[in-house]
Amino acid sequence: MDRIKRISSMEAKLTFSLEAIRALQSALDGYIDAAEDIKALEGYLSGDDRKADLAADEAGLLPADLKRGVLSEDGIYDMLSDNAELIARLRELVLSIGDEENKGVL
Numbered sequence: 001m002d003r004i005k006r007i008s009s010m011e012a013k014l015t016f017s018l019e020a021i022r023a024l025q026s027a028l029d030g031y032i033d034a035a036e037d038i039k040a041l042e043g044y045l046s047g048d049d050r051k052a053d054l055a056a057d058e059a060g061l062l063p064a065d066l067k068r069g070v071l072s073e074d075g076i077y078d079m080l081s082d083n084a085e086l087i088a089r090l091r092e093l094v095l096s097i098g099d100e101e102n103k104g105v106l
Contacts, residue, residue: 045077054071
């Protein structure tokens with residue numbers, strides 16, 4: 001590869017990498033902000049408040065236009081499953097980065 005192509009290729013890699021890093025930093029900030037909400041939803045799923053809220057919904061005591069996705073077990077359960085999968089992927093990533101550091105790559 002000639003020098004101009006190499007520099008252009010490396011410049012494209014730098015641009016792409018910086019954009020990916022910034023996007024991940026922003027997403028990670030949002031995820032960290034949501035961590036308390038995720039824990040609260042986990043407790044709500046199996047707690048007495050959700051059972052009482054579900055009973056109130058089934059009795060017709062809630063407004064018809066009220067969003068009630070949290071009353072569905074599937075909604076919260078699916079979110080918690082997605083969260084567990086994300087944690088596993090992050091763990092794998094961190095471990096692979098550690099492996100690369102030990103090889104002197106990073």
